[in-house]
Amino acid sequence: MLYREAGQFKTSYSADQAMLTIPLDRWFVFGLAAFAIVGVPLLASEYLIASILIPVLILSIAALGLNILTGYCGQLSLGTGAFMAAGAYLAYKIATNITWMPIWLVIPLAGLCAAAIGIAFGLPSLRIKGFYLAVATLAAQFFLLWLFVKVPWFVNYSISGVPTAPPRSVLGFDVTGATATNEAKYLFVLAFVIALAWIARNMARSRIGRSWMAIRDMDIAAELIGIRPLPTKLSAFAISSFYCGVAGALWAMCYINTVEPTAFDINRSFQVLFMVIVGGLGSVLGSFLGAAFIFLLPIFLNSAPGWFGYSVAGDIITHIEFMLFGALIIFFLIVEPHGLARLWQIAKEKLRLWPFPY
Amino acid sequence: METLYLIFIDPFVQMVVEPAFLVEVLIGGLMSGVMYSLVALGFVLIFKASGIFNFAQGIFVLFAALNFVGLMDLGVHPILAFLITVGIMTVLAFAVDRLVLRPLVNQDPIILFMATIGIAFFLEGFGESIWGGDVRPVRVGIPDAALFWEAGFGEILVQSSDLFAGVIAAFLVTVLALFFHFTPVGRALRAVADDHQAALSVGIPLNNIWVIVWAVAGFVALVAGIMWGAKLGVQFALSTIALKALPVLILGGFTSIPGAIIGGLIVGAGEKLFENYWGVPLLEGATEEWFAYIVAMIFLFFRPQGLFGEKIIERV
Numbered sequence: 001m002l003y004r005e006a007g008q009f010k011t012s013y014s015a016d017q018a019m020l021t022i023p024l025d026r027w028f029v030f031g032l033a034a035f036a037i038v039g040v041p042l043l044a045s046e047y048l049i050a051s052i053l054i055p056v057l058i059l060s061i062a063a064l065g066l067n068i069l070t071g072y073c074g075q076l077s078l079g080t081g082a083f084m085a086a087g088a089y090l091a092y093k094i095a096t097n098i099t100w101m102p103i104w105l106v107i108p109l110a111g112l113c114a115a116a117i118g119i120a121f122g123l124p125s126l127r128i129k130g131f132y133l134a135v136a137t138l139a140a141q142f143f144l145l146w147l148f149v150k151v152p153w154f155v156n157y158s159i160s161g162v163p164t165a166p167p168r169s170v171l172g173f174d175v176t177g178a179t180a181t182n183e184a185k186y187l188f189v190l191a192f193v194i195a196l197a198w199i200a201r202n203m204a205r206s207r208i209g210r211s212w213m214a215i216r217d218m219d220i221a222a223e224l225i226g227i228r229p230l231p232t233k234l235s236a237f238a239i240s241s242f243y244c245g246v247a248g249a250l251w252a253m254c255y256i257n258t259v260e261p262t263a264f265d266i267n268r269s270f271q272v273l274f275m276v277i278v279g280g281l282g283s284v285l286g287s288f289l290g291a292a293f294i295f296l297l298p299i300f301l302n303s304a305p306g307w308f309g310y311s312v313a314g315d316i317i318t319h320i321e322f323m324l325f326g327a328l329i330i331f332f333l334i335v336e337p338h339g340l341a342r343l344w345q346i347a348k349e350k351l352r353l354w355p356f357p358y
Numbered sequence: 359m360e361t362l363y364l365i366f367i368d369p370f371v372q373m374v375v376e377p378a379f380l381v382e383v384l385i386g387g388l389m390s391g392v393m394y395s396l397v398a399l400g401f402v403l404i405f406k407a408s409g410i411f412n413f414a415q416g417i418f419v420l421f422a423a424l425n426f427v428g429l430m431d432l433g434v435h436p437i438l439a440f441l442i443t444v445g446i447m448t449v450l451a452f453a454v455d456r457l458v459l460r461p462l463v464n465q466d467p468i469i470l471f472m473a474t475i476g477i478a479f480f481l482e483g484f485g486e487s488i489w490g491g492d493v494r495p496v497r498v499g500i501p502d503a504a505l506f507w508e509a510g511f512g513e514i515l516v517q518s519s520d521l522f523a524g525v526i527a528a529f530l531v532t533v534l535a536l537f538f539h540f541t542p543v544g545r546a547l548r549a550v551a552d553d554h555q556a557a558l559s560v561g562i563p564l565n566n567i568w569v570i571v572w573a574v575a576g577f578v579a580l581v582a583g584i585m586w587g588a589k590l591g592v593q594f595a596l597s598t599i600a601l602k603a604l605p606v607l608i609l610g611g612f613t614s615i616p617g618a619i620i621g622g623l624i625v626g627a628g629e630k631l632f633e634n635y636w637g638v639p640l641l642e643g644a645t646e647e648w649f650a651y652i653v654a655m656i657f658l659f660f661r662p663q664g665l666f667g668e669k670i671i672e673r674v
Contacts, residue, residue, distance in 0.1 A: 135604045139651035322483025329476035334461040
């Protein structure tokens with residue numbers, strides 16, 4: 001009733017090819033973006049912005065990146081953490097050595113470096129696929145982290161090996177370093193999120209995205225209809241690593257304020273993989289929903305006993321958190337293997353008929 | 359020139375000059391290789407029988423060892439503790455089959471793979487909330503003494519626990535090989551591994567077979583866990599070490615039991631040699647973290663199916 005596709009006439013090709021063809025969808029997305037830009041910095045508390053919104057948004061970028069590789073192109077990767085680390089370390093290196101470069105340029109540049117590394121580690125995907133490839137990407141995970149820890153050049157020979165992010169500003173507002181306000185950091189991250197999500201959505205429905213999906217669904221058949229596997233798979237690796245690199249750079253610069261290897265270990269790779277699976281493979285919206293769900297779940301589990309007046313010892317909470325997490329993953333896979341994005345679609349279907357059942 | 363000399367000539371010169379050290383490094387490497395093989399064996403068993411890539415095998419090792427050690431700390435006799443743990447792993451196999459695999463029948467392999475990661479998380483939390491997260495030593499009377507062996511070219515130091523682990527692993531592999539070749543259940547398992555539908559059509563109950571395979575993998579995990587535990591203590595780090603079984607699988611092939619053994623030995627010996635002759639002098643050490651993965655990755659370029667894996671044939 002309220003939400004419907006019928007009766008929305010398009011009178012030009014550009015209207016037909018628009019990203020969001022249904023006005024209600026369009027207004028919803030624009031409204032959400034406007035609220036995120038204007039409303040959230042005014043209304044939300046410091047804690048909400050600094051400890052929840054910023055990390056969720058950054059992890060959404062990483063999940064988008066992995067979704068491009070795994071969800072759209074069908075190449076399973078367990079090396080997300082390493083590509084994020086590449087972005088973080090190279091962003092630090094570039095920002096401190098080329099001091100005149102604005103930070104909004106440094107971060108995409110670090111993403112490009114991560115993309116180059118991603119191409120190198122994506123090369124085996126031409127010969128292998130599935131779980132074999134997953135193991136090959138583990139090579140990236142362990143080798144790159146070792147490299148960043150062992151080569152002091154990446155951290156400018158810092159003695160601790162864990163340098164803090166240099167203070168940089170955009171339009172006169174500090175966005176990185178200790179002096180930056182949470183609102184400025186949030187808006188800086190949000191700008192990247194909006195741009196990258198818009199690009200991802202458009203890539204997915206253009207030629208490159210369709211060729212990824214063809215490779216995913218059946219690579220030999222895709223080859224037979226004229227899609228070249230080499231550029232297609234490597235472009236997926238490059239773009240995915242770019243997204244992960246940007247996410248890693250933002251994570252180090254705007255969230256934890258230090259460049260440290262433990263933030264990008266194998267558990268991070270799994271975390272992002274969970275986000276993609278729980279959110280929905282091959283869905284931009286799913287990346288966001290999955291990132292929010294997986295990041296908030298442990299926080300919820302941690303604080304839930306407190307709301308009911310129970311107090312439980314810290315390490316028992318961690319163990320139970322692990323158990324619940326594992327059980328929830330399995331539950332989700334059984335109940336809805338296509339993820340949260342599919343639930344959203346079902347809700348829209350229902351909304352179309354509401355309030356009349358037929 | 360200096361660097362080239364250090365990379366290509368110096369390590370080999372040292373190997374020839376000090377053969378005793380070389381043999382020690384090799385033995386140490388092969389012994390840790392045996393451990394990798396034991397974990398990889400569990401992966402291969404499940405992958406062959408059900409086509410599921412069981413990521414939780416590493417946690418199985420930890421979980422089995424935790425139960426075993428926990429029971430022993432309660433004063434249970436080691437043999438009884440061993441039998442009870444085998445029982446626990448069988449119940450676990452049954453539970454995994456009923457609660458996770460059955461509802462997910464016909465899903466994509468990636469979904470099943472994710473489900474095994476879920477199992478891994480669950481078991482990790484479950485095991486540690488029952489038995490606690492401390493490092494526990496295993497005392498099952500595995501002799502741990504330094505043996506000196508007088509060879510023609512010098513004295514070689516060998517840990518007796520390493521030798522013991524080698525013997526146990528060889529014994530286990532023999533038992534498994536006999537089980538697979540000469541028992542009805544073993545034959546049924548091989549039949550299922552070859553072709554699910556053909557196996558079904560000659561009357562092999564697929565459901566029971568899956569439970570059996572997961573239970574056998576649990577048993578292998580228990581043996582691996584005790585061996586690892588005797589060496590390093592039972593601790594969470596075991597599951598990370600168990601990840602090394604993945605490159606071992608790549609080298610050996612996902613579907614080959616001898617491949618898992620030989621792949622493990624190659625990886626174990628290779629990473630110790632590399633660490634001692636190239637890693638420490640040239641790369642500041644800790645190369646063991648990634649050596650196996652990089653070797654596996656390079657290897658994949660030339661033989662994607664592994665040393666002993668079945669040739670991958672694709673049809674449109």
